[in-house]
Amino acid sequence: AQTVTQSQPEMSVQEAETVTLSCTYDTSESDYYLFWYKQPPSRQMILVIRQEAYKQQNATENRFSVNFQKAAKSFSLKISDSQLGDAAMYFCAYRSARGTGNQFYFGTGTSLTVIP
Amino acid sequence: ETGVTQSPTHLIKTRGQQVTLRCSSQSGHNTVSWYQQALGQGPQFIFQYYREEENGRGNFPPRFSGLQFPNYSSELNVNALELDDSALYLCASSPGLAEGYNEQFFGPGTRLTVL
Numbered sequence A: 001a002q003t004v005t006q007s008q009p010e011m012s013v014q015e016a017e018t019v020t021l022s023c024t025y026d027t028s029e030s031d032y033y034l035f036w037y038k039q040p041p042s043r044q045m046i047l048v049i050r051q052e053a054y055k056q057q058n059a060t061e062n063r064f065s066v067n068f069q070k071a072a073k074s075f076s077l078k079i080s081d082s083q084l085g086d087a088a089m090y091f092c093a094y095r096s097a098r099g100t101g102n103q104f105y106f107g108t109g110t111s112l113t114v115i116p
Numbered sequence B: 001e002t003g004v005t006q007s008p009t010h011l012i013k014t015r016g017q018q019v020t021l022r023c024s025s026q027s028g029h030n031t032v033s034w035y036q037q038a039l040g041q042g043p044q045f046i047f048q049y050y051r052e053e054e055n056g057r058g059n060f061p062p063r064f065s066g067l068q069f070p071n072y073s074s075e076l077n078v079n080a081l082e083l084d085d086s087a088l089y090l091c092a093s094s095p096g097l098a099e100g101y102n103e104q105f106f107g108p109g110t111r112l113t114v115l
Helices: none
Strands: A003-005 A010-014 A020-023 A025-026 A032-039 A046-052 A064-071 A074-079 A087-094 A110-115 B005-008 B012-015 B019-024 B032-038 B044-052 B051-059 B064-068 B074-078 B086-095 B110-114
Touching: A003 A087, A010 A020, A010 B064, A020 A110, A025 A074, A032 A064, A032 A074, A046 A064, A046 A074, B005 B086, B012 B019, B019 B086, B019 B110, B032 B074, B044 B064, B074 B086
Parallel strands: A010 A110, B012 B110
Antiparallel strands: A003 A025, A020 A074, A032 A046, A032 A087, A064 A074, A087 A110, B005 B019, B019 B074, B032 B044, B032 B086, B044 B051, B064 B074, B086 B110
């Protein structure tokens, strides 16, 4: 089974600064999808950014970008110009491109605190 | 467009009881997945329903069962509740199975406490 590891249980960043959250995964597959989800205290998970493994170009969504290193099986999230509203739990997730199911495998999460 | 909704928000049960959690998928979505999120953990996949049929199951015992209805809403049933079943139960819907790029749209969850 695929495993997703987030080694940073907690991170903090000053408002307007940049922070990077780490994620590694283990898979024998060559084609898959990777996601970062945000879960604020209100609990509803929200998609932040996604990456297709066959694309070499790193995904970017406004202040959010990823560093996807396929050989190293690493998928880190960079948040630039951090805002108070970025404070939340961040989950890295993996989904296989094979088959018809779309089960997501999640890491244990990183709790991000933004300091005013 | 209505998002994913779940009911109830909170629930308290005692060990050995049975519980039913409900989920209404986002409009146009025919696939519903259920996840269990224990405190301080990431969501763990329970099972998925596609067009009223179970389409994949995680490492959960048979006392976790589900249904999907013709309108694609779904229920999660848990029998013989155990203390370790205390968790946030998340429902997620997506527009289909074939496109792996699809994100899953999550509901706000049901917090289940088993005493």
